[in-house]
Every structure is written in structure tokens, then in C-alpha cells.
Amino acid sequence: MDILFVADPLESFKVYKDTTFSMMREAQRRGHRVFACEPAHLAWRSGDLVRALVREIVLTGEDEEWFQERGNAVRALRDFDAVLMRKDPPFDSEYFYATHLLEHVEREGGRVFNKPAALRDHPEKLAIMEFARFVSPTLVTRDADAIREFHAEHRDIILKPLDGMGGMGIFRVREDGLNLGAITETLNLDGAQTVMVQRFVPQISEGDKRVLVIGGKPVPYCLARIPQGTEVRGNLAAGGKGVARELSARDREIAEALGPVLAPRGLLLVGLDVIGDCLTEVNVTSPTCFQEITQQTGFDVPAMFVDALEAAVGR
Known part of the structure; x- marks a missing residue:
């Protein structure tokens, strides 16, 4: 297979722990050809297909110079056997636009994993709402009064932004409620932004x-x-x-x-x-x-x- 990885710049990979790298290594081991591009390289023109400047790479087995580039060319994404969307968060506007371009690749006959529409439909924190039977007491709101009431009920809570990653923006407020108001204002931007609040799980x-x-x-x-x-x-x-x-x-x-x-x-x-x-x-x-x-x-x-x-x- 020809497999295209849509990912962050290859030069930024920490190969000792990177999951996308491990996927590439296993794909190459099986004889598949490995290609890479960044979301910024995706483009569409009316009357044409979604294309990107892609790099064909060979993994070297080294830690520093971990890949060699065989060449690069502008190619239609539908021509690959599989396109893997592996761009790291944040899920910002540019990520959102990339999913629409990749969804058009599907309309053109391409195979994209994870499915672009599913990426949009499953925001990583809010997706738990569908499976509430497995979730600790949780509140999603931008209302500061509702957050105070939730804290009064559960006494020890976690607050986090819906678009955070890697633990960014996560706060714990214990029974004393210290700084709850300031933390709420910081996260909900005085009512302009939605926040997730959960009972602390010890x-x-x-x-x-x-x-x-x-x-x-x-x-x-x-x-x-x-x-x-x-x-x-x-x-x-x-x-x-x-x-x-x-x-x-x-x-x-x-x-x-x-x-x-x-x-x-x-x-x-x-x-x-x-x-x-x-x-x-x-x-x-x-x-x-x-x-x-x-x-x-x-x-x-x-x-x-x-x-x-x-x-x-x-x-």
C-alpha cells in the first residue's frame, strides 16, 4: 500500500516515543510505501482534486536522521491506499478546515482514517456525554453560578477548558473553594467560553x-x-x-x-x-x-x- 500520513513536520518528531513514527516503522516493515505531508500542504482547486505536496520517505533506523526523503511531488490524496490524519491538537480552525478538505478526498474515492466527519463529531472532552453511565459527575457550562453550585455539591472538583491538551488549563479546587471565582473567570472568560467541571476522582x-x-x-x-x-x-x-x-x-x-x-x-x-x-x-x-x-x-x-x-x- 501507499500510505500518506498527514502530520506535524517530520523534523519535530520525538521518535523515541512518537506513535505516528511507530506506525510508519511497522508499515515500512511490511513493505508499504510511506509518504508524509502537513495540513498546510492540502489544497483544492475547482475542477480538480484535493492535492498536496507530499514527501516519500524511508525510515533509516537511526534516532537523529531517522528518515531519508526519496523525493516529493504534488499528488492527489485519493490516489493513496490510505490517508492517516495524525495532526496533533489543538483542534483549531485550521484543523477543522483540514477535515473538510479530507472529507472531500473521501467524496473523490479516497480512504481517510480517522474519518474526517467523525473527528468533528467527537470533540475529545464532550464525546463522553454519549456514554454518561461511565462518567463521574460532570457539568458543562459557561455559567459561573452553576459552577459554584456544582462545587458546593461535590466539594472537590476539577475544572478544564474544552480545547485543552496535554493537561493544559486544568485546575483542582478543594473543599475550601480557594480561588474558585478567579479560576472560573480565567477559564470561562467571564461567561464567553464553555468549561467542563468534574468531581475529583482520587x-x-x-x-x-x-x-x-x-x-x-x-x-x-x-x-x-x-x-x-x-x-x-x-x-x-x-x-x-x-x-x-x-x-x-x-x-x-x-x-x-x-x-x-x-x-x-x-x-x-x-x-x-x-x-x-x-x-x-x-x-x-x-x-x-x-x-x-x-x-x-x-x-x-x-x-x-x-x-x-x-x-x-x-x-
């Missing part, structure tokens, strides 16, 4: 678990991202320590409930965030943790992913 001390679901089926291990020191966030980007573990019965219950729902919508790869027994996020843009789980457990997550991709494409 099992965060045991890790914010990333449960991967590939082709509707759970990877048998998760990566527990454990907060360090006085930090409340387990995100690796916020200094959390990643420890691979077998799925608990509850982890598997959640994954097996969501997988058969999300996969038919075109979500080939999903990353569920679970704290304790509670689902906190449904990540669909560029879920990570392939390499950490594979290195610590020996379970080949990239192989499972490329198996699912080949099956989806029919190769």
Missing part, C-alpha cells in the same frame, strides 16, 4: 489510564500516566510517569462498550482516558502511547494497528 494518584481501542477492539494493556510530586495532572506532557498495565475489568468494560459504537463511525483508533472507574475523555485526533505500551509489555501495538488498517482498506 484514583488519579494511581494514574490517568490511556486505553487504546483499535478497529473496535481494546489493546489488552493501558498506559497509566501517574502524577508526580504535588502535580494533580498525570499527562506525560505535564511530567507524569507512564506505567503500562493490564486492563482492569472496568477498563475492558468501558472499551468493549465504546469500541463497537465508535468503530463503525470511522474511528479506527481511539484513546480512552480512564481515571479509577470513570471515563474522562475520548481521544480521536492523534491518540498516543503505542511505544510505551509495546516497550513495557512486549505487546506489539503498531502491528495491531496496521493489521486493522490493512483490514479496513481490504489489503
Whole structure:
């Protein structure tokens, strides 16, 4: 297969942990050709197809100069056997526009994973609303009074912006309510922006678990991202320590409930965030943790992913 990865600049990859890199490596190992471009390279002209300046690359096995470029050319995206949208968040206006260009690639006959419409339809924090039976008490609002009432009821809460990533903008407010007003004003921009508020789940001390679901089926291990020191966030980007573990019965219950729902919508790869027994996020843009789980457990997550991709494409 010819596989195109729409991603961040290749030169920015941290290959020792990058999930997109691990996908590329496994695809090349199987004899597939690997291509890459950035969302900024996508373009459409009336009367023509969606095209992009793409780079064909060969992975070298080195850490520094990890790829060599065989050449580059402007190509129609529909001509690739699979197009993988792997651009990291934030899901801003440019990401949104890219999904529309990629959706047109589908109309032209191309195959895009994850499906562009599904990326738009499943905002990573709000997607949990569909699966409320697995969620801790949660409030989505821009109303400061409603947030104060939620805190009065639950006493220990987490507040976070809907467009945050890597733990950015997450605040904990304990029973004393210290700085609740200031934090609310900061996050909701005095009522102009919607905020998510959740009851604090104390099992965060045991890790914010990333449960991967590939082709509707759970990877048998998760990566527990454990907060360090006085930090409340387990995100690796916020200094959390990643420890691979077998799925608990509850982890598997959640994954097996969501997988058969999300996969038919075109979500080939999903990353569920679970704290304790509670689902906190449904990540669909560029879920990570392939390499950490594979290195610590020996379970080949990239192989499972490329198996699912080949099956989806029919190769």
C-alpha cells in the first residue's frame, strides 16, 4: 500500500516515543510505501482534486536522521491506499478546515482514517456525554453560578477548558473553594467560553489510564500516566510517569462498550482516558502511547494497528 500520513513536520518528531513514527516503522516493515505531508500542504482547486505536496520517505533506523526523503511531488490524496490524519491538537480552525478538505478526498474515492466527519463529531472532552453511565459527575457550562453550585455539591472538583491538551488549563479546587471565582473567570472568560467541571476522582494518584481501542477492539494493556510530586495532572506532557498495565475489568468494560459504537463511525483508533472507574475523555485526533505500551509489555501495538488498517482498506 501507499500510505500518506498527514502530520506535524517530520523534523519535530520525538521518535523515541512518537506513535505516528511507530506506525510508519511497522508499515515500512511490511513493505508499504510511506509518504508524509502537513495540513498546510492540502489544497483544492475547482475542477480538480484535493492535492498536496507530499514527501516519500524511508525510515533509516537511526534516532537523529531517522528518515531519508526519496523525493516529493504534488499528488492527489485519493490516489493513496490510505490517508492517516495524525495532526496533533489543538483542534483549531485550521484543523477543522483540514477535515473538510479530507472529507472531500473521501467524496473523490479516497480512504481517510480517522474519518474526517467523525473527528468533528467527537470533540475529545464532550464525546463522553454519549456514554454518561461511565462518567463521574460532570457539568458543562459557561455559567459561573452553576459552577459554584456544582462545587458546593461535590466539594472537590476539577475544572478544564474544552480545547485543552496535554493537561493544559486544568485546575483542582478543594473543599475550601480557594480561588474558585478567579479560576472560573480565567477559564470561562467571564461567561464567553464553555468549561467542563468534574468531581475529583482520587484514583488519579494511581494514574490517568490511556486505553487504546483499535478497529473496535481494546489493546489488552493501558498506559497509566501517574502524577508526580504535588502535580494533580498525570499527562506525560505535564511530567507524569507512564506505567503500562493490564486492563482492569472496568477498563475492558468501558472499551468493549465504546469500541463497537465508535468503530463503525470511522474511528479506527481511539484513546480512552480512564481515571479509577470513570471515563474522562475520548481521544480521536492523534491518540498516543503505542511505544510505551509495546516497550513495557512486549505487546506489539503498531502491528495491531496496521493489521486493522490493512483490514479496513481490504489489503
